[in-house]
Amino acid sequence: MDVDTIRESFDRVSEKQVQYATRSQEVIDQLIKEIELTIANLQETNSDQSTILAQLKTRIDEITPLAQFEGCQKELNLAIARYTKLLEKTFTTDISKAYRDVEMDIPTINEIIASHFYRQGQFEIGDRFSAEAQVSESDILKSPFLEMHSILQSMKQSHDLGPALAWVARNREKLLQYGSSLELKLHELQYVEMLKAGKRVDALKYARTHLAPLANEHRAEIQKVFACLLWEDRLDQSPYGDLSSPSHWEELATEMVRQFCGLMGQPFESPLAVTLAAGAEGLPTLLKLAAVMQTKKQEWQEMKQLPVPLDLPREYQFHSVFVCPVLREQGSEENPPMLMPCGHVLSRQSILKLSKNSTRAFKCPYCPQEGTVAQCRQLYF
Structure with missing residues (x-):
């Protein structure tokens, strides 16, 4: 349908x-x-x-x-x-047909849920959940997100970049190690806001103090920033109009969250939200599998691996995973992917079966070319 x-x-x-x-x-x-x-x-x-x-x-x-x-x-x-x-x-x-009864680390699951509420700025709900679920060290989970949302609130509601700039100054060395240009973007936005307010002299002093020291690493960007002085009264109509766009604040707030979470060792997206979204994407396949297994009177709950692949979109693929097209099994350290002379890839176990345990040459199942186990090379993802 x-x-x-x-x-x-x-x-x-x-x-x-x-x-x-x-x-x-x-x-x-x-x-x-x-x-x-x-x-x-x-x-x-x-x-x-x-x-x-x-x-x-x-x-x-x-x-x-x-x-x-x-x-x-x-x-x-x-x-x-x-x-x-x-x-x-x-x-x-x-949808309960797609449910698999697996053992879960309940304390870890509770920490993930509490962290999700704190990440979203729902601190009251996170505190209540942590208390009822007896989440240990909830204050440690909450504290960094409190600072992050305080900075975001200043940026979005008051257009105050002070807290954000202070945080960047404290973490300058770590941000530089990640190749972050967040400090440049914050100073750039502060400079543009001064120009828009008609404070030309103050903006020039600010640029010389905070932007000039960054010229060696970001020469092109600094040149563009100083060129804005020529368009002071009509910056939105200039070739640099994107710097004065209201969306610039939202984009910078998103970048702030990304860098903040990166220094915390946290992903940019909420792990709980990503897990639920990926589960929803794979749910139709799981429901169909459960229905097929039921007609064959087989219990898929007892299967260690899914007999069918879940084709998730690219945004849910974080690590390279190899599944042998012959055995339909995921690669592992004991059964790694092997590159054959023809360029096709099979698992080591598949190659050993095809070659009768390395006793003879074998034909690739996908093309006419033959090869030997000695000619195959292990692949690393």
């Missing part, structure tokens, strides 16, 4: 809902009009009130509002029912 079919079914439901709402409003407006007309007749004429009310009842009976409501509602309910059945047929609602 493709996505287009689901989208078309949803569009039909949406169309029926709009039709139902429009028709219902028309009936309601018609009823209001009849009632207002009846009230006016009662106030302006000496006719018998019972006669006027009887006429109102007759006109309402002719409109048949309940029948019209029920007809529209029936069509809408039918469209919703068909859409629901399509979703149930297309998607597996019970």
